[in-house]
Amino acid sequence: MISYYLDDACPAFPQFRRRVVSAWIKDVVTGYNKNVGDVSFVFCNDERILETNRQFLQHDYYTDVITFDYTDGSTISGDIFISIDTVASNAKDFGNSFMDELMRVMIHGILHLCGQDDQTPGQRKTMTEKENNALAKLR
Numbered sequence: 001m002i003s004y005y006l007d008d009a010c011p012a013f014p015q016f017r018r019r020v021v022s023a024w025i026k027d028v029v030t031g032y033n034k035n036v037g038d039v040s041f042v043f044c045n046d047e048r049i050l051e052t053n054r055q056f057l058q059h060d061y062y063t064d065v066i067t068f069d070y071t072d073g074s075t076i077s078g079d080i081f082i083s084i085d086t087v088a089s090n091a092k093d094f095g096n097s098f099m100d101e102l103m104r105v106m107i108h109g110i111l112h113l114c115g116q117d118d119q120t121p122g123q124r125k126t127m128t129e130k131e132n133n134a135l136a137k138l139r
Contacts, residue, residue, distance in 0.1 A: 002026075002036060007044035010084055014043060014102055021103070021138075025110055028134045029076060032114040037077035038070075039113065041106060049083040062086055065105045067112040080109035100135075107134045 002022040006013045029036050044052075046062050053059040053066060064086040070077040082105055091101035111130055112118075118127040 001038055003038075003040045005040060005042045007042055007048050009045050009048050010043050011045070012084075014084060014099075016099065016102070021106070024134075024138045025107070027137060028107060028110060029114060033074065034071075034114055035075045037072070037075040039077060039110070040079045041109075042079060042081045043084050044081055046083050046085040049081055049086070052081055064090055065109050067109040069113055071113055071115075076110070076113040078109070078113045080106070080113075082106065082109070103135060103138060104131050107131055110134075 002025060004013075004018055025039070026036050049064075049066060050060075050062050053061065053063060056068070057066065062083065064083055066081045068079040068081075070079075082102070084102075087101050087105055088098055090096075091098045094101065096104075108118075108127070108131055111127060111134070116123075116127055116130060118124045
Protein backbone atom coordinates (compact mmCIF):
# COMPACT_ATOMS: atom_id res chain seq x y z
CA MET A 1 0.00 0.00 0.00
CA ILE A 2 1.26 3.46 -0.88
CA SER A 3 0.33 6.23 1.54
CA TYR A 4 0.83 9.98 1.39
CA TYR A 5 1.22 12.18 4.47
CA LEU A 6 1.71 15.86 5.12
CA ASP A 7 4.01 16.78 8.00
CA ASP A 8 2.55 19.33 10.40
CA ALA A 9 5.19 21.90 9.46
CA CYS A 10 4.52 21.65 5.71
CA PRO A 11 2.20 24.40 4.48
CA ALA A 12 0.30 22.53 1.77
CA PHE A 13 -0.15 19.07 0.31
CA PRO A 14 1.27 18.81 -3.23
CA GLN A 15 -1.55 18.44 -5.74
CA PHE A 16 -1.29 15.30 -7.85
CA ARG A 17 -3.56 12.41 -8.71
CA ARG A 18 -2.63 9.87 -6.07
CA ARG A 19 -4.21 6.89 -7.81
CA VAL A 20 -2.37 7.64 -11.05
CA VAL A 21 0.94 8.13 -9.24
CA SER A 22 0.45 4.99 -7.13
CA ALA A 23 -0.30 2.92 -10.25
CA TRP A 24 2.80 4.36 -11.92
CA ILE A 25 4.97 3.51 -8.91
CA LYS A 26 3.63 -0.06 -8.85
CA ASP A 27 4.39 -0.39 -12.57
CA VAL A 28 7.98 0.81 -12.06
CA VAL A 29 8.47 -1.50 -9.07
CA THR A 30 7.16 -4.48 -11.06
CA GLY A 31 9.83 -3.74 -13.68
CA TYR A 32 12.43 -4.52 -11.03
CA ASN A 33 10.72 -7.84 -10.20
CA LYS A 34 9.55 -6.43 -6.88
CA ASN A 35 6.20 -5.97 -5.18
CA VAL A 36 4.93 -2.96 -3.26
CA GLY A 37 4.48 -3.49 0.47
CA ASP A 38 3.99 -0.51 2.77
CA VAL A 39 5.46 2.66 1.29
CA SER A 40 4.82 6.03 2.93
CA PHE A 41 5.64 9.39 1.40
CA VAL A 42 5.97 12.13 4.00
CA PHE A 43 5.94 15.63 2.55
CA CYS A 44 7.72 18.09 4.82
CA ASN A 45 9.64 21.37 4.83
CA ASP A 46 13.38 22.03 4.85
CA GLU A 47 13.62 22.29 8.62
CA ARG A 48 11.98 18.88 9.15
CA ILE A 49 14.18 17.16 6.58
CA LEU A 50 17.29 18.73 8.13
CA GLU A 51 16.16 17.53 11.56
CA THR A 52 15.52 14.03 10.16
CA ASN A 53 18.89 14.01 8.40
CA ARG A 54 20.68 15.01 11.60
CA GLN A 55 18.78 12.66 13.89
CA PHE A 56 18.83 9.48 11.85
CA LEU A 57 21.74 9.82 9.44
CA GLN A 58 24.07 12.19 11.31
CA HIS A 59 24.19 14.44 8.22
CA ASP A 60 24.11 18.18 8.81
CA TYR A 61 22.66 19.40 5.52
CA TYR A 62 19.43 19.92 3.65
CA THR A 63 18.35 17.47 0.99
CA ASP A 64 15.34 16.84 -1.19
CA VAL A 65 14.67 13.22 -0.21
CA ILE A 66 15.56 10.74 2.52
CA THR A 67 14.58 7.10 2.11
CA PHE A 68 14.29 4.69 5.02
CA ASP A 69 14.34 1.18 3.60
CA TYR A 70 12.38 -1.61 5.31
CA THR A 71 12.33 -3.90 2.27
CA ASP A 72 11.98 -7.61 2.94
CA GLY A 73 13.02 -9.83 0.06
CA SER A 74 11.18 -8.85 -3.09
CA THR A 75 8.59 -6.71 -1.30
CA ILE A 76 9.64 -3.09 -1.02
CA SER A 77 8.64 -1.09 2.03
CA GLY A 78 9.88 2.17 3.44
CA ASP A 79 9.33 5.75 4.47
CA ILE A 80 10.30 8.43 1.98
CA PHE A 81 10.62 11.97 3.35
CA ILE A 82 10.47 14.72 0.74
CA SER A 83 11.21 18.39 1.37
CA ILE A 84 8.72 20.40 -0.65
CA ASP A 85 10.92 23.49 -0.11
CA THR A 86 13.97 21.84 -1.69
CA VAL A 87 11.94 20.30 -4.50
CA ALA A 88 10.61 23.78 -5.35
CA SER A 89 14.06 25.39 -5.31
CA ASN A 90 15.60 22.54 -7.31
CA ALA A 91 12.82 22.79 -9.89
CA LYS A 92 13.64 26.46 -10.34
CA ASP A 93 17.41 25.83 -10.45
CA PHE A 94 17.08 22.99 -12.99
CA GLY A 95 14.42 24.68 -15.13
CA ASN A 96 11.79 22.03 -14.35
CA SER A 97 8.21 22.38 -13.26
CA PHE A 98 7.55 21.71 -9.59
CA MET A 99 5.49 18.62 -10.47
CA ASP A 100 8.18 17.16 -12.75
CA GLU A 101 10.78 17.62 -10.02
CA LEU A 102 8.46 16.15 -7.39
CA MET A 103 7.81 13.03 -9.50
CA ARG A 104 11.57 12.64 -10.08
CA VAL A 105 12.27 12.81 -6.35
CA MET A 106 9.44 10.41 -5.53
CA ILE A 107 10.64 7.82 -8.02
CA HIS A 108 14.22 8.36 -6.82
CA GLY A 109 13.14 7.18 -3.37
CA ILE A 110 11.32 4.21 -4.89
CA LEU A 111 14.40 3.25 -6.91
CA HIS A 112 16.42 3.18 -3.68
CA LEU A 113 13.84 0.75 -2.26
CA CYS A 114 14.27 -1.35 -5.41
CA GLY A 115 17.99 -1.66 -4.65
CA GLN A 116 19.42 1.14 -6.76
CA ASP A 117 22.21 3.27 -5.31
CA ASP A 118 23.75 6.63 -6.18
CA GLN A 119 26.93 6.91 -4.10
CA THR A 120 29.43 7.07 -6.97
CA PRO A 121 29.40 9.19 -10.14
CA GLY A 122 28.66 6.07 -12.21
CA GLN A 123 25.80 5.07 -9.94
CA ARG A 124 24.41 8.62 -10.05
CA LYS A 125 24.46 8.53 -13.85
CA THR A 126 22.68 5.16 -13.87
CA MET A 127 20.15 6.40 -11.30
CA THR A 128 19.35 9.44 -13.44
CA GLU A 129 18.83 7.20 -16.48
CA LYS A 130 16.49 4.98 -14.46
CA GLU A 131 14.60 8.03 -13.19
CA ASN A 132 14.22 9.25 -16.78
CA ASN A 133 12.96 5.83 -17.92
CA ALA A 134 10.44 5.74 -15.07
CA LEU A 135 9.29 9.31 -15.74
CA ALA A 136 8.72 8.41 -19.40
CA LYS A 137 6.17 5.81 -18.22
CA LEU A 138 4.24 8.49 -16.35
CA ARG A 139 3.95 10.88 -19.27
